[in-house]
Structures are given as C-alpha cells and as structure tokens.
Amino acid sequence: MNATKNTSRIAGFFYLIFILASIFTDVVGRSKIIVFGDAPTTAKNIIAAEGLFRLGFMSDILSAVFFLLAAWALYVLLKPVDKNFALLFLLLNLGGVAVQCINLLNLFAATLLLNGADYLKVFQVDQLQALAMFFLNLHKNGFMIAQIFYGTWLFPLGYLVFKSGFLPKILGILLLADCFFWLLYFFQFFLFPNFTAITYLSFPIGLIAELSLGLWLLIKGIDPVTQSSHRMSPPQNETKG
Secondary structure, eight states: HHHHHHHHHHHHHHHHHHHHHHHHHTTTTTTTTTTTTTTHHHHHHHHHHHHHHHHHHHHHHHHHHHHHHHHHHHHHHTTTTOOOHHHHHHHHHHHHHHHHHHHOOOOOOOOHTSOGGGGGGGOOOHHHHHHHHHHHHHHHHHHHHHHHHHHHHHHHHHHHHOOOOOOOOHHHOOOOOOOOHHHHHHHHHHHHHOOOOHHHHHHHHHHHHHHHHHHHIIIOOOOHHHHHHHHHHOOOOOOOO
16 A cells, blocks of 8 residues: 555656656756747857756756656556556657657757867858757657657546546546647647647646646545555456456
C-alpha cells in the first residue's frame, strides 16, 4: 500500500517537473530569444544570451527525461486496469521522447553556427545567420512531429484513468479532450499553418488536463485499497475460460 502511494506521488512529481521545465524552456529560454523570420535579430539574441539559450536546451532534455519517468510511473499504476493499454501509452510516450531528443540537435546547431569557430569563417555573417534560422525552423517542425506521439498517448492514458475507479473520471475526460485538441493542433500545423486559432484551444486544455493529473497524483494520491481491488479482479484484456 505504501509502495502504491509512493508511486502515485512519484508520477505526480515527475509530471509536474516536466510541465514546469517545459514552461521554463518556452517562456525564459526561448520565446524572447528566437524571432522567427528575423535571422539577424535572432542571431544577435542568441549570442547575447547564449548561456540562457543553452540552459533552455538543457531544460528541454531534462523535461523529456522527466516525462518518460512520469509515463513509467503511470504505467505501474494503471497496468492493473489494462496492461496492454498501459504498455501502449508507455511506448507512445517513448516514441515522442526519442523524436524530441534527436530533434534538439537542430536547436543546438544554431549555437554551433554562431559561436565564431574558425572553420565557419568561409561563410559570410548573413549566411551563418540564415543557416541558424533554418535549423531553428527545422527544430520547430521536428517538435511538432513529436506531438503526434504526445497527442496519441493521451487517448489510452485518458481511457485508463476514466476506467480505473481509483482516479476521478473527470481527469480521464479532460485527458481525452486533450488528446483530441492536441492531435487537431498537429494536423493544423502541417496542413493549415495559417489557421492558428486551434492553438488557443489546444494549449489551455492541455495545461488544465495534465496539470490537474499531476497535482492530483502528488497531493491526493491513490487509495491503495481501491487499487488493490483491480489487482484481484481479472484484467479487462483477458477473456474468461
């Protein structure tokens, strides 16, 4: 029972750290530095605040690790409900984390191009700035590719939370809504890039759903007695003989 409570709080802690690290990266480490469409200004900002830019890069990596750890803890908690669905959301999360981490090389490439290395002096300054902006745009698109995994993982997660009996059903409903709007955001980005209104729905719903889950797991936790009843009952994916 204590192990279940501890796992619940670990899942909530990792999830909240992931959310906070992501917000820090976007708000502090990147939003005021990168000006898409303005390569000279962006290059100047990165050079002037290289330490902050690198800190945002590290925060991105750490947030991915914490997100994977949160998914693992949620898998431990929810596999008594349906092991196959729990494994599915864990694998989808892993896929998103892998794409996100590999894609971060595009972000770091911008700093390499602007660090003034001798071997780069064959390029003109404006060429280096343009290349840096190219890799920053490539990172933006790679980030959105990862969202197909991060959006899809919310469906099995939301379903299991809804069916669990030891977590509020409203959390499951919020996660399923988050899945729908986040996938809508993914398709909008690539198919209808000028129709940004969807963004204004996707981010608030995602923040409310996932922040609520993290806070509930960390503060309220899971009743071990209620969860144990699911361990003793046959898993939903098994048929009776």
